[in-house]
Amino acid sequence: MAVVGLYIGRFQPFHLGHLEAVKLILRQADELVIVVGSAQYSHTRKNPFTAGERIMMIRESMKEAEISLERVQITPVPDVNVHGIWVTHVSSYVGKYDLVFSNDPLTSRLFREAGVKVEKIPFFNREVYSATEIRKRVLLNQDWRELVPRSVSRIIDSVEGVDRIRMLFQTDNPTL
Amino acid sequence: MAVVGLYIGRFQPFHLGHLEAVKLILRQADELVIVVGSAQYSHTRKNPFTAGERIMMIRESMKEAEISLERVQITPVPDVNVHGIWVTHVSSYVGKYDLVFSNDPLTSRLFREAGVKVEKIPFFNREVYSATEIRKRVLLNQDWRELVPRSVSRIIDSVEGVDRIRMLFQTDNPTL
Amino acid sequence: MAVVGLYIGRFQPFHLGHLEAVKLILRQADELVIVVGSAQYSHTRKNPFTAGERIMMIRESMKEAEISLERVQITPVPDVNVHGIWVTHVSSYVGKYDLVFSNDPLTSRLFREAGVKVEKIPFFNREVYSATEIRKRVLLNQDWRELVPRSVSRIIDSVEGVDRIRMLFQTDNPTL
C-alpha cells in the first residue's frame, strides 16, 4: 500500500529549500500531503500571502520541477491557538498518513507522542533558503528571486507582492 | 492563459452526481478548484466525514475516473458564520479563478455581486444522486454503494463510516 | 443631567412599530441609544440585512420622522453566544445609560439583576408591525411597504432586498 508522508510549513513564500525538501521526501514516500499552515492569515508581516496564493505557488513549482501532482496533495489548514489539540486538528484535515517529515524538535515530539513516525529532512543551506530571509530581502530591495522557483517569482509579481510586503512594514493602520 | 473554475460543495460524501459535474466543468475550464466546504466539521449527522476523508474520496475518485490531478486542486475551506464576507473568505483560500459553477440561486447571486462570472451545471437525476439520500440509505441499510464511485465506497469502509453514521443518529451525548 | 435610554432590537427590517417605540421612549429619555443586535449576521433568513444597511434604515427613518440625531445614537452590537455575560457585553458598547426599554421578560430580568432600571414600551398592534410578518409578506409578494417608513422601503429597494430575501429561501448552498 502507498506510504503517505506529511510536510508542514507556512510557505511565506514557498522557496527552493522547500522544493528540495519535497524532492527528498518523495524518495521515501509514495504520496505527500503538503500542509499550508496558518491558512487563515494574509496581509501581515509574517504572513503576507493568502492560502490561495501559497497553494498556487506550490502547484506551479511542482509543475516547473516536473513533480507529478498525482503524488502531491496541497491542503491549507487554519491554526488552532490551543496547542494541545494541534496534532488531532491537522490530522482531521489530512486523512490517513504514515509518517511526518520535520526537523523541528517540538513538532517531532508532539507527533511522536500521538504515535506517529517522524523522519528528519536533510535541508541544505538553511540560513539562506529561509522565508524570513526572503521577506527581508524584498523589503531591502535585495535579490530575493534567486531563492525561489521561477513560478513563485511570477506569482508574487502577478499579485504585486513586493509592493504588498513593503506596505505591510509602513502601515500604522491601528485595526490591521 | 488557463481558465480556472470553482466548484463548491460539502461532499458528505462525494458521489457520482458530483463526479459527473466535475467532468462537465472540465470541458469548459482548463483547471478546477474543488472547494470542500464546512471543512472544520465531522462526526455530525450532516457532516459525518472529516475534511481529510473527503479530500481522499475526491482524489481517489479522480484517479478512478482518469481525471488528471494536474488539472484539479482540492481545497478544504472552513465555514465563516458571517455570510456577508463568504465570497471574500472563499476567495482567500483559492487564489486566482475565472468563474464559478453553481446551480444555487444565492451562491450565484453572491458571486455575481462580487463581479464573478457564474455558470450553471447540468446535473442529472438530482433526487437520487444526493448526499442526503446516501446518508439516509446508509442509516436504513439500503443500497447506497450504487450512488458513489467505488473509491468512495472503499474509503467509507476503511474508516468504518457506516457504523459512524449509525452511531451519530443514536447518540444523545449532550456536548457533541 | 441627561437621561439616557437603551432600546435593543435586530431591526430586520426597522418598521413603523419600532419607530413608534422610539417616539414614545424619547418622551421619557433625553437621549436614546438604539442597539442593533446580531450585528455580525446578514444574508440569512432571519437576518437578511447587514448591520450597515440596518443603521442606514434607522438614520433615514429618524430624518423622515424629524427626530433629531443629536438625541439618538445607533450602535451595532455583535452577539455573544454566552448569555450569562450578555448585559455586560452590551454595556461595553454603550457607555453610560440610565434605563432600558423592553417588553421582554428575560431581557428585563437580566438587566434588573444587573441593577439597571427597566421600563415597558406601549407597542401598538404587535401582530402586524412585526419584522417576521414583513419578511413573510416579502416572500409571498404581499404588501409589506405599508408596514415600514418610506425610507426603509427605499433602502430595501436600493440593495435589491426583496430579491435577496426570496433567494435566501430558495438556496441549498450547503456552506451558507
Add this chain to the structure above:
Amino acid sequence: MAVVGLYIGRFQPFHLGHLEAVKLILRQADELVIVVGSAQYSHTRKNPFTAGERIMMIRESMKEAEISLERVQITPVPDVNVHGIWVTHVSSYVGKYDLVFSNDPLTSRLFREAGVKVEKIPFFNREVYSATEIRKRVLLNQDWRELVPRSVSRIIDSVEGVDRIRMLFQTDNPTL
C-alpha cells in the same frame, strides 16, 4: 496506583440519576473526574444554569450523600464545535485518567478509537431521572423536587432558577 474514571454530562440540573451513577462508578474507580460539559452556556432553554451553579450543585450533593471530595474532582469544560477533536480537548482539561463511564454509543466509540477503555453505567429509571424531564416539570409547575438531591433544590431556589427557566420559555429577545 489509583484508577481514575471520567464521567461526562451537562447536569442541567444534577439529579438523583446522576448521583446514583457517581456512586456506582466509585465502586469501580478510586477517583472520579466529573466533567461539566457545555460549560460556557447558561440562560438558554437547554442550559439554564451557569457552570458555577452546576459545580455548586454537584459539590453540595456529594457532601449530602457523604461522598468524599478527596475522591471527586468537578471540572467544567467548554464545548468545541469541532467534534473530531473532542476527545483530545476533554483530555487536556482532565489530566491522567484510566477509563470513561458512558452509555452513549458515540461517546463510547470516540473514546475507544482514541485508545481509552469505556464502561457502561447501570442507570435506573432513565425516563424519569432525566434533566429534560426536570426542566419540563419546572415549566409545567409539576413536582420536580423529588427528582433531585435536596442540595440541588436549595441551590435552584437560591438563584431563583424556577423563575429563570420559565422566563427562558417566554422571551423573544432576538439577540439572546
Add this chain to the structure above:
Amino acid sequence: MAVVGLYIGRFQPFHLGHLEAVKLILRQADELVIVVGSAQYSHTRKNPFTAGERIMMIRESMKEAEISLERVQITPVPDVNVHGIWVTHVSSYVGKYDLVFSNDPLTSRLFREAGVKVEKIPFFNREVYSATEIRKRVLLNQDWRELVPRSVSRIIDSVEGVDRIRMLFQTDNPTL
C-alpha cells in the same frame, strides 16, 4: 445624492488631531461614518477605553465643536484577525459609502484594491496629536488635557480613566 465618507481609527482616546480631521473631511463629504475600530477591546494598555466610552467621547466632541450629528454616524466595528477580509467586514457594518479618508499606505491599498476611492487627510502636528503620546503623558503625569477636546477630558475623568491607564501598566494579572 449625498457623498458619504469613511474615517477609521481606534480613538484611544479621541483627540484634537482627530477632530481636525473630521472637520476637514466634512468639507469634502456630505456625511461621515466614523468607524471606531478594535471595538471589542478595553482595559488593555493600547485599548484602555470601551467602545461605548469612545462613542461618547466622539459624540460629545461633535456637540462641543458644533458639528451636526445629522451628518456624522459613529459605528463601532470589532476586529477580524483575518486581514484578507477586512475591507468586506468593515463595509458590512457601514452600508453605502463613496470614499475613504486615510493616510495609511496599506489601508489605502486595501480599499483601492476593493475598488473604493481613497483621499489623504492633511493632519497637523502628528507627533504631538497622537493617542500613543496621550496615553504616555497620562502615565507620566504630564499635561495630556491640552491634546483632547474638553468633553473627552471630562469623560475620561468620569470613568476614572487616568487611574485605569496607570493600573493597566502596573498589573501582572496573568489572565488579563
Add this chain to the structure above:
Amino acid sequence: MAVVGLYIGRFQPFHLGHLEAVKLILRQADELVIVVGSAQYSHTRKNPFTAGERIMMIRESMKEAEISLERVQITPVPDVNVHGIWVTHVSSYVGKYDLVFSNDPLTSRLFREAGVKVEKIPFFNREVYSATEIRKRVLLNQDWRELVPRSVSRIIDSVEGVDRIRMLFQTDNPTL
C-alpha cells in the same frame, strides 16, 4: 453561612508560594475556589502545562499539605480576550463567592468596580517563588525542585515536563 473566597492564577506550575497563599486564605475563608486561568493553553513557553495537569498538581499538593478538598474547589477557566467582561465571565464559572484574594491592582479594581470585596495576600519572597523563575531554572538546568511541592515535581516528571519546556524554547514550528 460559609464564606467563599476566590484565588486566581495560571499556576504554570503551582509552587510553594501559591501553597502558602492557599493556607493563608483558608484562615480567612471557609471555602476556596482556585481558578486555573488561561485554561485552554498548553505547550507554549508561558503556558507549558495543560489545565488538567495543573489541576492534578494542585489536588496532589493539597493532599500533601493535608488541606481538605472538602474546602477547596479547583476550577479551570479559559481566557476571554475581551477584558471588559472578564469579571462576569469568571463569575459564571464559579457560582456564589464572597471575596477575592489578590495583590494585583487591576484585578482588585475590576472586582471592586463589580461590587466584590478584595483582600490582599501576604506573599513571602515573591522574587524566588515565581512560576517565571521556575520555568527559567528548568531551562537553565538549575534547581527548580526546591520551589515546588514534591507532588508537583513528581507530576512534572510523569509528563516529561522538563523536556517539554526545553523543546518549547527550541522550536521554530511556524504554526505552533
